[in-house]
Amino acid sequence: MKSVKTLCPYCGVGCGLEVVHNPSETSGAIVDNWKVRGDRTHPSSQGMVCVKGATIIESIDRGRLLYPMFRESLDQPFRRISWEEALGRIVGEIQRVRADYGADSICMYGSGQFLTEDYYTAQKLIKGCLGTNNFDANSRLCMSSAVSGYKLSLGSDGPPACYEDLELTDCAFFVGSNAAECHPIVFNRFLKYRKRNPQVKLVVIDPRQTPTAETADLHLGITPGSDVDLFHAIAYLLIQWGQLNRDFIKNHTNNFAEYVALIQQYPPEDVAPRCGISVAQIEQAARYWADSQRVLSLWSMGLNQSSEGTAKVQSLINLHLLTGQIGKPGAGPFSLTGQPNAMGGREAGGLAHLLPGYRSVTSAQDRSDLEQFWGLPPGQISPQVGRSVWEMITGLEEGSVQLLWIAATNPLVSLPDLERTRQALAKSPFTIYQEAYYPTETADYAHLLLPATQWSEKTGVMTNSERRVTYCQAFHTPAGEAREDWAVFAEVGRRLGYEAQFPFTSVADVYAEFAQLTAGRVCDVSGLSHEILAQSGPQQWPFPQGSEPTSTAKRLYLDDHFPTANGRANFAPVHPRGLAEPPDLDYPFVLTTGRLYGHWHTQTRTGRIPKIQQMHPEPFLEVHPRDGQKLGVSEGEWVRVESRRGACRLQVKVTKAIAPGTVFVPMHWGSLWAQGAEVNNLTHPAACPISQQPELKACGVKIIVE
Numbered sequence: 001m002k003s004v005k006t007l008c009p010y011c012g013v014g015c016g017l018e019v020v021h022n023p024s025e026t027s028g029a030i031v032d033n034w035k036v037r038g039d040r041t042h043p044s045s046q047g048m049v050c051v052k053g054a055t056i057i058e059s060i061d062r063g064r065l066l067y068p069m070f071r072e073s074l075d076q077p078f079r080r081i082s083w084e085e086a087l088g089r090i091v092g093e094i095q096r097v098r099a100d101y102g103a104d105s106i107c108m109y110g111s112g113q114f115l116t117e118d119y120y121t122a123q124k125l126i127k128g129c130l131g132t133n134n135f136d137a138n139s140r141l142c143m144s145s146a147v148s149g150y151k152l153s154l155g156s157d158g159p160p161a162c163y164e165d166l167e168l169t170d171c172a173f174f175v176g177s178n179a180a181e182c183h184p185i186v187f188n189r190f191l192k193y194r195k196r197n198p199q200v201k202l203v204v205i206d207p208r209q210t211p212t213a214e215t216a217d218l219h220l221g222i223t224p225g226s227d228v229d230l231f232h233a234i235a236y237l238l239i240q241w242g243q244l245n246r247d248f249i250k251n252h253t254n255n256f257a258e259y260v261a262l263i264q265q266y267p268p269e270d271v272a273p274r275c276g277i278s279v280a281q282i283e284q285a286a287r288y289w290a291d292s293q294r295v296l297s298l299w300s301m302g303l304n305q306s307s308e309g310t311a312k313v314q315s316l317i318n319l320h321l322l323t324g325q326i327g328k329p330g331a332g333p334f335s336l337t338g339q340p341n342a343m344g345g346r347e348a349g350g351l352a353h354l355l356p357g358y359r360s361v362t363s364a365q366d367r368s369d370l371e372q373f374w375g376l377p378p379g380q381i382s383p384q385v386g387r388s389v390w391e392m393i394t395g396l397e398e399g400s401v402q403l404l405w406i407a408a409t410n411p412l413v414s415l416p417d418l419e420r421t422r423q424a425l426a427k428s429p430f431t432i433y434q435e436a437y438y439p440t441e442t443a444d445y446a447h448l449l450l451p452a453t454q455w456s457e458k459t460g461v462m463t464n465s466e467r468r469v470t471y472c473q474a475f476h477t478p479a480g481e482a483r484e485d486w487a488v489f490a491e492v493g494r495r496l497g498y499e500a501q502f503p504f505t506s507v508a509d510v511y512a513e514f515a516q517l518t519a520g521r522v523c524d525v526s527g528l529s530h531e532i533l534a535q536s537g538p539q540q541w542p543f544p545q546g547s548e549p550t551s552t553a554k555r556l557y558l559d560d561h562f563p564t565a566n567g568r569a570n571f572a573p574v575h576p577r578g579l580a581e582p583p584d585l586d587y588p589f590v591l592t593t594g595r596l597y598g599h600w601h602t603q604t605r606t607g608r609i610p611k612i613q614q615m616h617p618e619p620f621l622e623v624h625p626r627d628g629q630k631l632g633v634s635e636g637e638w639v640r641v642e643s644r645r646g647a648c649r650l651q652v653k654v655t656k657a658i659a660p661g662t663v664f665v666p667m668h669w670g671s672l673w674a675q676g677a678e679v680n681n682l683t684h685p686a687a688c689p690i691s692q693q694p695e696l697k698a699c700g701v702k703i704i705v706e
């Protein structure tokens, strides 16, 4: 019986899967021929999987896009075309738009579902050969505040901690993270450890009483948008109690005096009402932090998806710097990545301000490094930061974007202010949509559809939240005429005249070239190759040339030296700004959004799996009983939820899990699965000015009883 080791392609936990072939089955359907189980040898997940990983095989043969399709305009039906015609049209459109409008009129919006090789080839095509930095990925909606927070506070992106720290900590703060549903195997590892060590504390900071919060020693159900206030109040108490690591602060940090001066403005008595919690709760959280030898903080979208996402991340990191809780086992700030390979994407330069190897488009040295390495003339890479995805949408509105290439993501469900997004896409002169599935909400707005291979059909690597790189091997024939994303980008590059830049004959060649570019960088994988990963199993970076494969966990900053200008980490003395759209008389509730356990990525896969559909049959609106009483609605009634941008129709769930004044709607239902219940009809695009990550987690709404 043949078996293949690979990685779950859903979330950033990055669980190892073992796929076992049953040779007695002859139906040809993947679901009959292969069975999935957790890979016990994978260090990140140790054989565990959640419902998504366990059922992934059921999604492979359902609803696939099988061949290229084209239409001149959105009011026409698609017609099947050959790959030859599709590639010809792409090359022709790129040449025409570049000549008539300039390269900055061309944009690509990619995905944390890409393999690292897909990401890397796309950067070379868009940023290198075309000379525009208009490549952004759906990581913009997910992790870009973590990226900018790490960079500003610690000098570089890259989570310092690893999963083993979940089993070495004295106290874990899960902040804006419903890990029990969104990163279940990470949470399971922590819960198992805590069961054996009941003295270990769990603090959950979340406006909702999620399944994560239900298990906490302390749940701080704060008012949405009050995170920075809370972190500063905890810092106030730590300073007042003298619970500082003075040696660490003196030798390894900058800006301490400014930070302390700012923190004096955040006594818990002032902060508690703003956070909607008691002074005693803030004191308890600070006490847990102060009394612990090793504190780990884990966060996710609750911090990142905010118009002050970078400030939130930095304010949390401040607490680690204040107490020296970083660069040692069991401690540190730890972002839980949403997408399976958003980490690999960052390594490969897959955001509009990045270049491969954690380089920046604004650095002349970094651009020059890349131009030389890629064999491109000096000045070929633009010094301008490219468009974030929302700037691509506004570019379509104003006509400055003439060609949009979307790949492996579904923005017509996941972007904010969906009606505005729909109208912008409807104006797009030429939209290419490269995707494994059909139909999707975004396919309705495309001119050219390109069928992409997906998990099981493509080979390459992905990096999970703990910097662990796993080799994912193809073991199943691609559906229809589906092609690998990297191969499509390389072929378009060659047809545009960049034969020398795309000499790859295999995906291993692509990885080998990318890995060379990381030598000496924080995310160094120059010692890794497909061959090593296939033979020795998943490896964490840094993995410089000459490294030996190891199962020993790796952490960053163990020497307390940070990759900043002077080697010291930076305190961030920042004041909170609060929500971009706070509740008011017209829109009195704060809407917050989140994931359900079985859902993923706008349901392009999970919506096609019967077991998951049965788990989460329909969307809903969570309302606190007190608000339900005020509104005169009870469980099961239908209401209309309106924001300044749009509306949803939803069934009410009355629950004390949500705080009064706040309502919750799950986020993965698009029009394909629940017409009229798409929560992003309501959300707004106001974004963090540093990370450009939109505030998908909070907007003002009103509720109208039908």
Ligand code: SF4
Pocket (backbone or CB within 6 Å): 008, 009, 010, 011, 012, 013, 014, 015, 045, 048, 049, 050, 051, 052, 053, 054, 183, 184, 185, 186
């Ligand atoms: Fe896949 Fe994430 Fe579930 Fe692990 S926790 S099996 S990576 S969805």
